[in-house]
């Protein structure tokens with residue numbers, strides 16, 4: 001099956017449509033090249049690229065890509081897939097003539113709709129106030145495993161599989177903007193009724209970590225002694241746990257905020273409401289772990305605060321109604337990175353019912 005232009009095959013069309021970014025090459029009248037990454041959409045006939053500069057700040061005709069197109073409409077656009085498994089490499093290159101499609105025309109309106117459908121970020125940008133670039137394909141070339149299963153590389157699955165618990169860190173600071181992305185990711189977790197019944201505390205100062213470690217250590221010592229553990233074992237375990245807290249450059253505490261929960265007259269529904277909130281806190285924690293890993297950070301999960309919530313809120317000066325659940329340690333792994341734990345095979349976890 002061929003696409004409407006007669007130029008792109010079904011595989012080329014499918015590949016191009018799935019790609020989130022491509023490189024646009026233009027040249028000025030002297031043939032001097034200019035290449036930039038672009039977001040684009042393909043309607044089966046033409047390719048469209050938004051000009052997302054604020055209309056009043058920079059006249060679009062000042063942009064190099066636009067100046068080039070006006071001087072020399074011949075362009076090329078390449079969308080490619082890179083993967084460590086080189087059997088998955090592929091690209092599609094489209095050459096054609098580019099032009100600006102003016103605002104308010106049916107084609108520009110349709111292109112804006114298409115681009116917003118593909119990139120939700122455009123919904124908040126006034127791209128309709130600028131012309132769009134249209135590329136009318138004239139020639140296409142492609143190579144590689146365009147139809148490889150899974151389509152483009154699967155960055156999310158790679159991140160999911162790559163993440164692993166780390167318990168020892170280098171003495172290296174974590175930049176503030178990296179920490180912020182971790183908590184930002186946590187914020188986007190699903191939650192019951194969308195209530196986001198969690199609050200997070202970020203701890204980086206040594207004195208605060210010490211206060212926390214002291215408070216948690218005392219409570220843990222009481223518990224271990226109550227369990228009848230040998231004194232030497234108790235000391236060793238306490239020392240290990242204290243070290244983990246103090247040596248991690250950043251601690252991220254995830255607390256439940258019961259004030260955000262719905263109230264029910266019967267205890268069973270109230271219990272379920274709490275369970276849902278805790279489930280969503282787990283989702284927030286996983287978001288945070290993945291965002292950390294994706295940024296080259298390492299992380300570990302400590303459940304200890306769950307066993308001494310009052311001590312933790314007091315040590316950190318947090319509102320007493322918060323219920324600490326999970327403490328994530330964040331930093332850069334020391335020594336050899338730990339091996340990933342294996343997972344049970346899928347067929348031991350899933351049944352399919354038609």
Ligand SMILES: Cc1cc2nc3c(=O)[nH]c(=O)nc-3n(C[C@H](O)[C@H](O)[C@H](O)COP(=O)(O)O)c2cc1C
Pocket residue numbers: 163164165166167300301302303304340341
């Ligand atoms: C709710 C929860 C509590 C955990 N508590 C601890 C903990 O207190 N100490 C610890 O070293 N790891 C803790 N972990 C991490 C698990 O041991 C770890 O995720 C598991 O062994 C799988 O290894 P991986 O994270 O490297 O894939 C916890 C994980 C979860 C989900």
